[in-house]
Amino acid sequence: MHTIFPLSLSGVSFAPNDVPVLADIDLRIEGGARTVILGPNGAGKSVLMRLMHGLLKPTSGQIRWNAGESRPRAQCMVFQRPVMLRRSALANVAYGLKLAGVPRVRRNIQALAALERVGLAHLAARPARVLSGGEQQRVALARAWALEPRILFLDEPTASLDPAAVRSVEQVIADIHAAGTSIVMTTHSLGQARRLADEIIFLHAGRITERTPAAEFFPRPRSIEAQTFLEGE
Amino acid sequence: MNDLPASLTTALGLVAGLDARLLDIVALSLRVSLSAVLLAALLALPLGAQLAVGNFAGRRTLTVIVNGLMGLPAVVVGLLVYLLLSRAGPLGPLGLLFTPTAMVIAQAILVAPLLTALTRQTVEDAWHDYREQLHSLGATTHQATATLLWDTRYSLFTVMLAGFGRAIAEVGAVMIVGGNIDGVTRVMTTTIALETSKGDLPLALALGVILVALVLAINALAYVTGAWAQRKLG
Numbered sequence: 451m452h453t454i455f456p457l458s459l460s461g462v463s464f465a466p467n468d469v470p471v472l473a474d475i476d477l478r479i480e481g482g483a484r485t486v487i488l489g490p491n492g493a494g495k496s497v498l499m500r501l502m503h504g505l506l507k508p509t510s511g512q513i514r515w516n517a518g519e520s521r522p523r524a525q526c527m528v529f530q531r532p533v534m535l536r537r538s539a540l541a542n543v544a545y546g547l548k549l550a551g552v553p554r555v556r557r558n559i560q561a562l563a564a565l566e567r568v569g570l571a572h573l574a575a576r577p578a579r580v581l582s583g584g585e586q587q588r589v590a591l592a593r594a595w596a597l598e599p600r601i602l603f604l605d606e607p608t609a610s611l612d613p614a615a616v617r618s619v620e621q622v623i624a625d626i627h628a629a630g631t632s633i634v635m636t637t638h639s640l641g642q643a644r645r646l647a648d649e650i651i652f653l654h655a656g657r658i659t660e661r662t663p664a665a666e667f668f669p670r671p672r673s674i675e676a677q678t679f680l681e682g683e
Numbered sequence: 684m685n686d687l688p689a690s691l692t693t694a695l696g697l698v699a700g701l702d703a704r705l706l707d708i709v710a711l712s713l714r715v716s717l718s719a720v721l722l723a724a725l726l727a728l729p730l731g732a733q734l735a736v737g738n739f740a741g742r743r744t745l746t747v748i749v750n751g752l753m754g755l756p757a758v759v760v761g762l763l764v765y766l767l768l769s770r771a772g773p774l775g776p777l778g779l780l781f782t783p784t785a786m787v788i789a790q791a792i793l794v795a796p797l798l799t800a801l802t803r804q805t806v807e808d809a810w811h812d813y814r815e816q817l818h819s820l821g822a823t824t825h826q827a828t829a830t831l832l833w834d835t836r837y838s839l840f841t842v843m844l845a846g847f848g849r850a851i852a853e854v855g856a857v858m859i860v861g862g863n864i865d866g867v868t869r870v871m872t873t874t875i876a877l878e879t880s881k882g883d884l885p886l887a888l889a890l891g892v893i894l895v896a897l898v899l900a901i902n903a904l905a906y907v908t909g910a911w912a913q914r915k916l917g
Contacts, residue, residue, distance in 0.1 A: 505818055523821065533816035536834045536916040545830075549820045579917025593820075 454515050454522045454600050455481035455632075457502060462511030464497055471497050472656045475511070481601060484623075484633040486643045486664070489653035490679060495636040496605050498653065502634065503527045503603045523550065526594035527603040531610070532586040534578035539570060539589045542578045546593040564596035565589070568622045584615025591622045595631075602626060604635035608642065620646060640680070644668060652676040686884055693885035694892055705886070709893055712870040715783055715857070716850035719790030720843055723798050727846075728839065731802025732828045735810050746803065752796035761859030764789040768860065781862040786870070789856040794846040801842040806831045837912035841905040848901050852894065 462475040472494045479485065479502070487495045500506040501513060504521035515522050535542050543561035552560065565571045568588040573581060578589055587607055594602055604623065608616040616639075623646060627633050637643055643650065647664040652673060659673035671677050697705050733739075734746050766772050768780040768788075779785045809831050817827045832839065854872035861868030863877055871890045878887040 500815075503819065505815060521821075527819045529815060529819075533813055534917075535813075535830065546820050549822055549826060577916045580915075 453481070454524050455479065456516055457481075457601070458512075458514050459502070459508075460512050460514075462501060462508045462513060464494070464501060464506065465509045470656055472501070475658060477651070477658065477661075479601070479632070479634065481632040483648040484627055484646055485635070485649050485651060486647035487634070487636045487651045487653055488640075488643055488676075488679070493653040494656045495653055499527070499603045499605050499634065499636060522600075523597075524600040525603070526597055526599040526601075527605065528587070528590050528594050528607055530606040532583075532590035534581075534586050534589065536579060537577065538575050539565060539578045539581065539585075539592075540574040542589055543593045543596050546597055550597055560596055561592075564592040567595060567625065568592045569618070582615065584611050584618055587611065587615070587619050588622055591619070591626065595622075595626055595629075599631055601632040601634065604633065606636050606638060609638060616642070640668075652679070654679075690884040690888045694889035697885065697889040698892060702889075705889060705893075707866065708869055708871055708874050708890065711783065711868075712851055712872075715786045715870060716790060716847055718787045719850050720794060720798070720847045722787060722791040723795040723846060724843055727795050727798030727802055728832060729828075731799045732806045732832055734799070734803040735807035736824060736828050736831065738824075746800075749796050749799045749803070753800050755793060755796060756855065757793055757853040758855030758859065760789055760793045761856035764792065764856065764860045780860060781864060781868060783861070783868055785860040786857045786868060789860045790850040790853065793853060793856055794850050797849060798842060798846045801845065802839060805835050805838045805842060809835050837908055837916070841909055844901050844905040844908075848898055852898060 457477075457479040459475050459477040462472065462477075463470070464472040475498065487498060489495050497506065501508055503525065504513075505527070535545060537545075540558065540561050543564050544557040547557045547560055548554075562571060562574060565574050568591055570585060570588055570592065573585065578586060581589065591607075607623070608619050611619065620642065623633060623635070633646070635646070637646075644664070647667075649661065649663050650667040651661045652659050652667075652671070652675065654673075654675035659675045660667075660671065662672060667676070668680070671680055730749075734742060734749070764785065765780065767774050768777070768785050769775055770780075779788070806828075810827075813827070813831065813834075817830065822830065852872065854876055857863075857868070857870055858873050858876065861870070861873065863869050863873040869877075871894050875887045875890050875894070878884070878890075
C-alpha cells in the first residue's frame, strides 16, 4: 500500500523575525508508534508539531513525507483548545468530511460512526459549544478520526480537563492508535506520557536532546536536560 | 410647551386609530430601509469577510477607509446620489430621482460602510479562533469565508439590525433624493421635519413616537437574538 511514511525533517530551523524557536531538527517518523514530545515550557514542542503538520513553514531545512506531497491529507491535528463550530456535534464531524471531499450522502453516516467510536453518539444533535470541555475534545478527536488519518498530531489534548475527562480522552487516543493511526503528541503530564508513550522525544531550548523508548526514558533519561526535567517533577 | 400634551393626545389617537396616511408613511419607511439594508448586505457581507480573512494588497488601507466611512454624513450621501441621478447626472436617464428606489440607493450607500466594518470585526474575531483548525482541516480561503459567515450568522443579524436602525432614523439623504413628495416618497423622518416646520405637531409627534418605538424594538430584537444564540449555540 502507498504509505505517507516516513516523515523526515532534515536541518529544520524555525526563527520568525530572527527569534530562534527551533534549531537543527533532524527527525524521522516511521509511523506505527505513539511518540510523545516532552520538554519544558517554551522548548518549542507546539511549534515542532505545527511544522510537521504543515501549519507552519520552516525558516530553513526540509520537511518531507514519503508520499512527496508537502501536506498529505492523511494526517490530522487536534489542538489544546478544541475549536467547535457553532453547529451540532454531528455537523462538526461532518464538516471535516465535507472539506475532505466526502459526498454529502455519506457524511452523516460516517460522522455518526465516528461519534459512536468516541462514545458520544447520544450527543450528536447537541450544539457542540454547549458540551463540556472533555466532550468537546472527544468531538474534535472524532472529527479527526472520521478522516481516517495515518498519523494524528495532538497538542496537549488534555491540558485543561478534569481527571475523568482526561481518562476518557486518553482512552480515545489509545483506541485511535489501536485502529492503526500513528500518534505524535505533546503533554505536560508525565503521568500521561508514561501511560501513552511508546517513545519519548525530549526537546529543550529548541533542540532535540534525546529520543528514547519510553520504557528506558523514565528510569534512565540519557540527556542532562531530561534528567533535570524529571527530577524537577 | 402647552402644545405638547394636546399634541401627544392627538398623536396617540392617530396611532391607535391606525390612521391611513400614517400607516402609508410608516410602511414606506420600513420598505425603503429594509430594502436598503438588504442591498447593502449583498456587498457588505462578502467584502467584510474578505477584509477579515483575505490576504491581498491594500487590505489595511481599505479597512481604514471603510471604518472612516461609517461616519459618513447622510446629507453628503444624499447630495452625491442626487448628482448621480439628476437629469444631467450619469444615471439621469434612468429617471430614478425622487422615487423610492433613489431613497433605497442612498440609504444603502449610507449603511454599507457600517455593515462592512462591523462584519469585518465580527468575522475577524471568529477567524482568530478558527484559523488553525480550518487550515488544519484543509479549508480554502473561500470555504473558510463561507464557514465564518455561517458561524457568525446571529452576530451578523445584529449587525444588519444596527444598519437598519441607522437607515430608518436618517433624514438628510432621503430628503434630498426623495424630495419628500406626499404619498410617494414621504417617510417618517422627512414627514416629522416637514410637519414640524408647518406647525402640525400631532402628526409629527405621532411619527416620532412610532420611530422611537421601532428603534427600541430593533434594539430589543438584537439583544434577544444575541442572548438566545449564546444560550443555544454557545
